[in-house]
Amino acid sequence: MTLAPEAEGRALAPTIEADRVSRAFGGVQALDGASFSAMKGEVHALVGENGAGKSTFIKLLGGRLKPDSGEIRVESRPVNFSGPDAAHALGVWTVFQELTLLPWMTVAENLLIKREPRGRFGLIDRRRIVEQAESILAGFGVRTVDPRALVDDLSLAKRQMVEIVRIIAQKPATILLDEPTSSLGDSEVDWLFGLIRQLRAGNNCVIFTSHRWSEITHIADRITIFRNGRELGTFNEIDERRAVSLMTGQRVEAHYPKPRPLGEVPPKLEVRGLTGPGVSEVSLMLRAREILGVGGLAGQGHRELFFSLFGAEPTTRGEIIVDGKRTRIKNPRDAARAGIALVPEDRKTEGLLLPLSVGANLTLAILRRISRFGVLLPAYERRPALGMVDALKIRTPDLGNPVGKLSGGNQQKVLLGRWLLHDSRILLLYDVTRGVDIATKHEIYELIVRLADEGRAVLLYSSDAEELAHLCHRVLVMRERRIVAELEAPGITAEEIVSAAVREIKVVGNRGGRAAA
Amino acid sequence: MLAMAVIVYCAVYWLEQAALPGNFEITSTVNNTMPLVLVAMGQAFVVVARGLDLSVGGVMDLANGLAAVHIHDNLASMVGWSVLILIVSGAFGLINGLLVGVGRLQPVLVTLATLAIYQGLAIRVLPQPGGSIPPLYTAALVNPNRPYALIYVMLVGFLWYAFRRSSIGVAIFALGNDEQAARANGIDTLQARVTAFALSGFMAGAAGLFLAANATAGDATTGDGYVLSSIVAVVLGGMNLFGGRGSGVGVIAGAFVTTMIVNILFFSNIDPLYQSFYEGLFLIAAVVLGGQIGRLLRRR
Numbered sequence: 023m024t025l026a027p028e029a030e031g032r033a034l035a036p037t038i039e040a041d042r043v044s045r046a047f048g049g050v051q052a053l054d055g056a057s058f059s060a061m062k063g064e065v066h067a068l069v070g071e072n073g074a075g076k077s078t079f080i081k082l083l084g085g086r087l088k089p090d091s092g093e094i095r096v097e098s099r100p101v102n103f104s105g106p107d108a109a110h111a112l113g114v115w116t117v118f119q120e121l122t123l124l125p126w127m128t129v130a131e132n133l134l135i136k137r138e139p140r141g142r143f144g145l146i147d148r149r150r151i152v153e154q155a156e157s158i159l160a161g162f163g164v165r166t167v168d169p170r171a172l173v174d175d176l177s178l179a180k181r182q183m184v185e186i187v188r189i190i191a192q193k194p195a196t197i198l199l200d201e202p203t204s205s206l207g208d209s210e211v212d213w214l215f216g217l218i219r220q221l222r223a224g225n226n227c228v229i230f231t232s233h234r235w236s237e238i239t240h241i242a243d244r245i246t247i248f249r250n251g252r253e254l255g256t257f258n259e260i261d262e263r264r265a266v267s268l269m270t271g272q273r274v275e276a277h278y279p280k281p282r283p284l285g286e287v288p289p290k291l292e293v294r295g296l297t298g299p300g301v302s303e304v305s306l307m308l309r310a311r312e313i314l315g316v317g318g319l320a321g322q323g324h325r326e327l328f329f330s331l332f333g334a335e336p337t338t339r340g341e342i343i344v345d346g347k348r349t350r351i352k353n354p355r356d357a358a359r360a361g362i363a364l365v366p367e368d369r370k371t372e373g374l375l376l377p378l379s380v381g382a383n384l385t386l387a388i389l390r391r392i393s394r395f396g397v398l399l400p401a402y403e404r405r406p407a408l409g410m411v412d413a414l415k416i417r418t419p420d421l422g423n424p425v426g427k428l429s430g431g432n433q434q435k436v437l438l439g440r441w442l443l444h445d446s447r448i449l450l451l452y453d454v455t456r457g458v459d460i461a462t463k464h465e466i467y468e469l470i471v472r473l474a475d476e477g478r479a480v481l482l483y484s485s486d487a488e489e490l491a492h493l494c495h496r497v498l499v500m501r502e503r504r505i506v507a508e509l510e511a512p513g514i515t516a517e518e519i520v521s522a523a524v525r526e527i528k529v530v531g532n533r534g535g536r537a538a539a
Numbered sequence: 540m541l542a543m544a545v546i547v548y549c550a551v552y553w554l555e556q557a558a559l560p561g562n563f564e565i566t567s568t569v570n571n572t573m574p575l576v577l578v579a580m581g582q583a584f585v586v587v588a589r590g591l592d593l594s595v596g597g598v599m600d601l602a603n604g605l606a607a608v609h610i611h612d613n614l615a616s617m618v619g620w621s622v623l624i625l626i627v628s629g630a631f632g633l634i635n636g637l638l639v640g641v642g643r644l645q646p647v648l649v650t651l652a653t654l655a656i657y658q659g660l661a662i663r664v665l666p667q668p669g670g671s672i673p674p675l676y677t678a679a680l681v682n683p684n685r686p687y688a689l690i691y692v693m694l695v696g697f698l699w700y701a702f703r704r705s706s707i708g709v710a711i712f713a714l715g716n717d718e719q720a721a722r723a724n725g726i727d728t729l730q731a732r733v734t735a736f737a738l739s740g741f742m743a744g745a746a747g748l749f750l751a752a753n754a755t756a757g758d759a760t761t762g763d764g765y766v767l768s769s770i771v772a773v774v775l776g777g778m779n780l781f782g783g784r785g786s787g788v789g790v791i792a793g794a795f796v797t798t799m800i801v802n803i804l805f806f807s808n809i810d811p812l813y814q815s816f817y818e819g820l821f822l823i824a825a826v827v828l829g830g831q832i833g834r835l836l837r838r839r
Contacts, residue, residue, distance in 0.1 A: 106723065106725075107725055110725075118723075120719075121720070122717075122719070122720040122723035122724060123720060124712075124713050124716035124717055124720055124721065124724075124783070125716055125717060125783070126712075126715075126716050126783040126784040127712065127713070127716060127783075127784075131709070135709065135713065135724050135726075136706075136709075136724065136725060136726070138706075138709070143701070145701055145704035145705060146704040146705070146706075146709070147704075148704065
């Protein structure tokens with residue numbers, strides 16, 4: 023598997039380098055003697071597990087942090103950035119995972135901050151701000167964002183796009199992107215890659231981190247692998263197996279654990295004719311120990327389906343039947359009481375309470391169990407929380423650590439852990455591996471299979487059709503708020519899921535029994 | 540909401556006095572509201588930066604006292620001392636800003652303390668109500684016969700307009716939005732914060748001058764009630780106490796609504812003992828309604 027070969031014939035001097043840089047936080051050595059170099063006209067990916075040091079490295083290169091030892095050079099001259107501004111002065115700009123947009127100001131105001139066009143008396147001309155913003159957005163091929171919209175009103179994906187545009191509009195010579203695709207949908211990712219290719223063609227240097235292997239192979243010229251704060255080499259070409267084993271230090275056998283065989287069991291969850299603003303006549307049946315996948319292109323109603331089943335979105339018609347009993351689910355509390363748990367995609371804003379500790383987040387759904395007479399007892403909190411940290415291999419220095427400080431993959435595990443402690447028997451997992459590094463993804467796959475095996479019913483949505491194809495017993499495909507296809511294992515392929523998503527095909531059974539619409 | 544309040548006010552006035560409020564009424568209402576308009580605008584600057592300035596009452600008292608003692612009946616004195624008092628007020632605001640920004644202390648804590656300090660200083664300057672304000676000064680600021688006050692209100696409006704479109708204004712708004720993000724955008728958040736507090740002090744000083752001019756004499760305690768009123772006016776004006784957004788024009792309207800409510804109660808001949816009670820009730824209703832209206836109108 024060769025990485026994108028378009029880098030041939032570009033300038034050969036490294037435009038940015040790190041020479042044995044190290045950085046520690048408190049007692050933790052985040053980076054230990056990492057070296058790296060990237061050229062003009064190159065797209066360079068940094069890969070590694072969460073906690074491997076990639077984000078720290080990006081922050082060092084971008085001037086957000088100072089190294090404890092080692093040297094950073096730009097255009098072969100050593101630099102000692104006093105802050106991000108110093109890096110900007112040398113044309114090195116960073117797009118961070120935590121967006122730096124001002125939520126209650128418009129897109130236009132954000133794009134042009136500190137460079138607003140002036141009118142009479144030297145005051146900012148608000149009309150021209152909008153005009154200029156429009157031309158900037160158009161220049162970057164962004165057509166779906168209204169410059170007059172408040173940033174807070176935009177979806178996460180659009181916000182990420184605005185942030186990216188804002189930074190690239192500064193015409194950086196070198197641009198660092200930390201997990202740029204983590205909040206973007208497929209078409210937005212294509213847009214970003216188009217931009218990256220333009221930057222490369224313009225002889226700029228693009229350095230980014232990503233967990234998605236397909237992206238990395240698609241666009242990167244070289245990759246550098248990190249593990250445990252050490253850099254393990256830079257490669258032009260590498261096999262995915264080898265990369266993953268370098269990243270994790272273990273041999274990774276199979277990609278996906280196989281779904282376990284099911285017996286004949288009555289359905290755990292039945293949905294009939296569920297209709298609401300986001301779903302249209304959705305009916306499905308889910309048995310205990312079954313992993314039912316839901317696939318399709320983004321924005322076709324999956325989110326609304328999951329949230330409706332959890333009571334977080336209103337429905338106008340339809341029945342939800344749990345264990346054979348009709349159940350009213352009008353809010354998440356009803357859902358939780360019915361044994362349904364939802365692990366959402368946007369963990370930062372829809373699930374976790376970031377400033378609270380890992381222990382508090384884990385036990386959030388079982389407060390009654392860990393309190394006596396309305397008083398929370400920390401002693402009662404520790405055991406179940408520790409048990410879950412152990413079982414899920416959540417990497418945290420201790421239970422009291424604020425969950426906002428964990429890496430993305432570990433945060434996801436905390437969210438999963440919370441609902442596992444709640445002992446819910448029906449799990450709605452919505453894109454739980456998004457933004458999670460490859461090794462942790464595998465851990466989560468194993469977990470999902472094990473959870474189902476222990477008797478739970480799992481409804482799984484993933485934007486990654488491969489995951490659905492390999493993990494699920496059946497896959498439903500949604501399109502325009504309806505279910506348009508049902509595929510059964512064995513033999514589901516990602517291609518089938520995608521074609522069903524694009525063309526309405528009614529397919530039931532194995533590949534041999536396909537009927538075209 | 541302002542329109543509503545004006546209508547109710549006129550209605551009640553008409554019922555009681557069998558006539559609509561005349562020029563004199565309107566002028567005197569505007570004159571009486573000027574101090575609140577000024578101090579509320581100052582408070583707005585700080586609230587936008589996600590802070591709160593409780594010391595405005597103290598600064599008003601101090602300005603009031605200094606004006607009563609030192610402003611004499613000649614142009615040089617009036618102009619000179621006014622400027623001096625404004626500068627001093629701004630400086631006190633600056634001190635607040637530095638304590639909050641550099642000292643990293645909570646604004647409520649800091650300004651509560653400075654409120655007491657500034658009040659103390661004010662009492663020292665003018666221990667008993669007294670002193671005198673030259674009639675010319677009063678005529679210039681709160682003329683009962685000419686609607687100069689409307690001009691002043693418009694000036695305050697322009698002040699907000701310019702502020703909103705200035706670099707420092709954007710910086711203060713950004714600070715209130717998200718301090719981290721503001722800094723990541725290269726904004727000097729310390730400068731923004733200190734400026735917000737300095738502006739608040741300055742406006743409180745101006746409010747104190749207007750208060751003194753209106754009363755034609757000094758009283759180093761009348762500013763105290765304005766602390767709460769300035770916050771009420773800001774909230775009624777639709778500004779979010781968490782900062783980062785809101786309209787100064789709304790704040791001016793909020794100041795007038797606050798005064799209107801008091802006036803309505805006055806003219807409805809409600810037992811003065813119960814006036815506070817009703818005032819509170821009205822304010823709660825206004826805030827709840829304002830919240831709903833705000834939700835409909837959003838921003839601006």
